[in-house]
Amino acid sequence: MNDLVIRAATPADLDAVLAFWKEAAEGTSISDDRDGVARLLDRDPESLLLAEREGQLAGTVIAGFDGWRCHLYRLAVHPGHRRQGVATALLRAAEERFTALGGRRGDAMVLEDNELAHHAWRAAGYAPQPEWSRWVKPLATSR
Template identity: 65%
Template structure:
């Protein structure tokens, strides 16, 4: 984990984050655009956590906190940086954020067909809750 640091995203990071997700994340979201990521950063400046190594973006996680639920999205690590502790560092930062805010449980959103993501969350100690099925609907 040499030269690895985390920080929260700034508005100037939006384009780099979107380009990174195209390369490192599996699947897309309706809010994977400049307006969506900018809105996230403006609404909650601590939610989007970046991992950088030698100034290069190597990982992201969105640690959303609404005052009741701690939700994790967009855990992504660049393919050439995987299995080097990047996701562990990102999740440690997210968990610290949640604990400081009073969070008691973190939920991760992972695409069912994203086998790499499923394995990463399992390795991080998360359990899949079979009894929950999420229902989603675009708002626009």
């Protein structure tokens, strides 16, 4: 694990991250495009955390903080790096970021059918909240 480096993404990483998500992430989002990720980095440059091993992208997590809540998205680990502590290291880095910003609770968006992800989240101490329903509405964008 000592060879794993966690760092914030930069605009130069956008294309690599998007390609990585196509391979390593379960499902896609309407905001999984260059403009969407660029807006994230413009608004919160430290929010997209990358895990690298020997210069190769091994995992990602978005650790967004809006000043009130801590939101976790896009925890993804490359299939060749799974079960090696990458997700745990990313979540630890996200939690450290949140703590430094004054955050008090991490809320994660996890696909219901992604059992592999459920294991990683549980191992990191997160638990599903069945009493909460998540309602989603895609928003129109102005360009």
